[in-house]
Amino acid sequence: MSSPVISVNNLSAAYQKNTVLRNVNFEITPGSLTAIVGPNGAGKSTLIKTMLNLHPSLTGEVQYFGLPFKKVKKRIGYVPQRGSVDWDFPTDALDVVTMGLYGEVGWLKRPSKSHKKQAFEALEKMGMGDYANRQISQLSGGQQQRVFLARALVQNADLYFMDEPLAGVDAATEIAIMETLKKLNAIGKTVLVVHHDLQTVEDYFDHVLFLNKTIINHGKTEKVFTKDNITRAYGGNIRILGGGI
Numbered sequence: 001m002s003s004p005v006i007s008v009n010n011l012s013a014a015y016q017k018n019t020v021l022r023n024v025n026f027e028i029t030p031g032s033l034t035a036i037v038g039p040n041g042a043g044k045s046t047l048i049k050t051m052l053n054l055h056p057s058l059t060g061e062v063q064y065f066g067l068p069f070k071k072v073k074k075r076i077g078y079v080p081q082r083g084s085v086d087w088d089f090p091t092d093a094l095d096v097v098t099m100g101l102y103g104e105v106g107w108l109k110r111p112s113k114s115h116k117k118q119a120f121e122a123l124e125k126m127g128m129g130d131y132a133n134r135q136i137s138q139l140s141g142g143q144q145q146r147v148f149l150a151r152a153l154v155q156n157a158d159l160y161f162m163d164e165p166l167a168g169v170d171a172a173t174e175i176a177i178m179e180t181l182k183k184l185n186a187i188g189k190t191v192l193v194v195h196h197d198l199q200t201v202e203d204y205f206d207h208v209l210f211l212n213k214t215i216i217n218h219g220k221t222e223k224v225f226t227k228d229n230i231t232r233a234y235g236g237n238i239r240i241l242g243g244g245i
């Protein structure tokens, strides 16, 4: 078996005295497309933030490609939850996407024409070419999400974290985003997605990680996406899906 893209060992995290992640352990295989699922407040966003050094860990460690985060930062793309972004920041769609190239451009340097062209092409791929010069605050939620996906595309990372990219988007945007994720996956990229819609897990993802403060189960979708695991992760309150489940 190939060595894991991510290994998480005994990770715990808290806000003040409130521990929200406990002894989290898992490994992610290269080229997998994983849904992170669990109820509201289960710690899904915190898990991602802690793994990306955006929130401190209490215990544990995370390795990417066998290395610590700092050494592989450029190979990792992150699309944050839409609600966590300051959309009033005065910048247009093209600039947001160009920021995805900072690894190549360098923070203090001006992006070249070819960088701008690359960014524009990514916007076009996401159906957002006509909005390149629109202020980010003046885009709809789904359009903002497409811009962030375009930014992830230009970054050309090996591993992507996306925090609820499908939240609040229309059906066409959902299809466009999923096609993008599947394309990234098809060329060997590893993708982890916080996902809320249990109805689409089987269609969209080949792996599922059930989280509720700690790992409830993790593995191939066909193996672990069971009524039993859903009930264990969500408690008795969830109405179980129709169909196969």
Ligand SMILES: Nc1ncnc2c1ncn2[C@@H]1O[C@H](COP(=O)(O)OP(=O)(O)OP(=O)(O)O)[C@@H](O)[C@H]1O
Binding pocket: 015, 020, 038, 039, 040, 041, 042, 043, 044, 045, 046, 047
């Ligand atoms: N900045 C913060 N300060 C204090 N507590 C926080 C903070 N952010 C999150 N929490 C708490 O940590 C727990 C985990 O939150 P987190 O946002 O990681 O969950 P989640 O699984 O992503 O939830 P959701 O599905 O609702 O987005 C929750 O109980 C939440 O109230």
